[in-house]
Amino acid sequence: MTRRTVALLGSTGSIGTQALDVIARNPDLFQVTALAAGGSDPAAIAAQAAATRPAVVAVANAAAVPDVRAALTVAGVAGVEVTGGAQAVVDVAASGADVVLNGMTGSVGLRPTLAALAAGSTLALANKESLVAGGALVKAALRRADQIVPVDSEHSALAQALRSGARGEVKRLVLTASGGAFRGRTRDELAHVTVEQALKHPNWDMGPVVTINSASLVNKALEVIEAHWLFDMPYERIDVVIHPQSIVHSMVEFVDGSTIAQASPPDMRLPIALGMGWPDRVADAVPGLDWSRASAWQFEPLDDDAFPAIALARDAAAASDLHPAVFNAANEQCVAAFVAGALPFLSIVDTVRAVVEAYSAPADVTLEAVDAAEAWARARADALISAR
Structure with missing residues (x-):
């Protein structure tokens, strides 16, 4: 290189x-x-x-x-x-x-x-x-x-796994999610969680916004939309599975029943190095996995009741190409309100849903339309938060 x-x-x-x-x-x-x-x-x-x-x-x-x-x-x-x-x-x-x-x-x-x-x-x-x-x-x-x-670890994993076959051989993409700080909790158990609890991600060292988005699974919802655009894959062929260890970063299932998974330690320097060096790999970007030690990897289904953000993102994407912008902007306002103590944790996605469902998109997608959609979403979210 x-x-x-x-x-x-x-x-x-x-x-x-x-x-x-x-x-x-x-x-x-x-x-x-x-x-x-x-x-x-x-x-x-x-x-x-x-x-x-x-x-x-x-x-x-x-x-x-x-x-x-x-x-x-x-x-x-x-x-x-x-x-x-x-x-x-x-x-x-x-x-x-x-x-x-x-x-x-x-x-x-x-x-x-x-x-x-x-x-x-x-x-x-x-x-x-x-x-x-x-x-x-x-x-x-x-x-x-x-x-x-x-550079997202999940999409970097998909890009690597997609090298294993032709486009027509791909059956579906499978994004893995750690489950964030609240994996395994029911919706009722999330009613009174604190900002401090939401910021305690079990595996990754990330900024506060991304960490809270991980706790609500909004981050994974955004990644589903991102995967759609990056890989030209229909939403119905993009799945999410919970993988608490964050070792398998995502997978591609092919039409013959084979699944190719990319595995590495939870260290963002690997996808960053690959992003800057693509298609070449940077030697010793991170230490590899230690295969001499016994370990177990878990995979669990997504709980859409406790964590409805991914289903909401799919609905937003189906509504128009501008609805995801509304979803994201409203979420940014809600996360800020949660951090400030003005909004409970569960109300983040609930408020985003109310904003998304109230939005009517124009016919054309332009940069100005994106700006307008985001401005409208932020104002609408702020109004709903203030009205609580």
Whole structure:
């Protein structure tokens, strides 16, 4: 594999910091040309810039630019251009790097995704909301079939397993889910769970929004939508199964009855490395499984009564290409309200359902229509939360 330039979006988040670890251990394979982050931690951004020496650092919060410049000076980093605002992040995505790794959280990642595709870069995509909110737009923006490489562990697993057969031989995709912090609980047992409990994921080290989405299984609901767009698979051929150990990251069942599963430790550095290196593998990205130790893997059916988010996402996707954007935006508002103590845990998905069912989509899917759908969903969710 020849050395690749990388523009890293969301550099101070969970995906970004792990990507930088992979890059630091493989300087012969990857060179960081640009970093983008929210701007809330100037010292962390400066430390990353000191380690990677990018040409540009973009911060989404324009007000943070002076603090980031000052932190760069303290860190002894000179000659780095610092830009600010949402467009600055889009410009980094459009900079023409060989690989753009989009590790942003939320639908704000959609515009950078579209910019990276338009620039012809390979998009290592960890921002699932890009496809959830604007799947039709993303598919239309593709300049080549292999331009997007998924970084979510589940979709990376599917991409790897799909190498085992031809498209016409695939029967179904099976996404695995850890079950989150509340696996095995009934709906009644979820009535009074706390934010602290929801943030205790048993296997993965993720940011707070993704961790809470994992607890409600909204994260898996978003991944079903993402899988549909990534692999052109009908929703009725995308299943979810609970796998508490998070060792089998997903599976592909073929028409002859064979199932190919991808297994590895629950370490995001593996799909990140594969996303940046695709189709090549990065040696020693993570330690492999220890097959000399006895272990057991469980697989359990999904409890749609306790965790209705996945069924709701399927309904949203069936309604229109814009309904998933409403689903995601409403969920973001509800998660924020849950964290603030303004909404019980079970009411997250219940409120999202009420918002989705009230939405009427326009005929055309445009970037402006996505923005309008999200704005409407956020306002509707806020109103329902306030009315409680």
